[in-house]
Amino acid sequence: MQVFAKWYSYKDASGKPLLASWINDPTHFHMSDRQKGIDGVQRAMIPEALHFHCTLHISNNCKQYHPGKYDRNDIWAIQGCQTEEAYKICLNNLRSKCSRAADYITKIDPKT
Numbered sequence: 001m002q003v004f005a006k007w008y009s010y011k012d013a014s015g016k017p018l019l020a021s022w023i024n025d026p027t028h029f030h031m032s033d034r035q036k037g038i039d040g041v042q043r044a045m046i047p048e049a050l051h052f053h054c055t056l057h058i059s060n061n062c063k064q065y066h067p068g069k070y071d072r073n074d075i076w077a078i079q080g081c082q083t084e085e086a087y088k089i090c091l092n093n094l095r096s097k098c099s100r101a102a103d104y105i106t107k108i109d110p111k112t
Helices: 002-009 020-022 038-045 055-065 071-081 084-097 097-104
Strands: 029-032 052-055
Touching: 002 029, 029 055, 052 055, 055 097, 071 084, 084 097
Parallel strands: 029 052
Antiparallel strands: none
């Protein structure tokens, strides 16, 4: 925490913390695994940056908390969908193997 505070003490030309100016930029993105509180804090502190969920961590969470007869490729297939129709097909495939894992996935905004 001391390192973070030190970096926040450096200011840019406008007087804002240099680190905040750099991180809170639309060209930067931040990833999380849906850990409670991270999304809200990131969106409050760095609203201009892009926010995404990490598919690897989501896959790990699904396998840990919702074991079933599916594999990581089922999760990655959902992540790679470029249309709503493809998303629904892949989600239904996962649902046929483990409805709890599919429910977990549906609680994640597809845009993230």
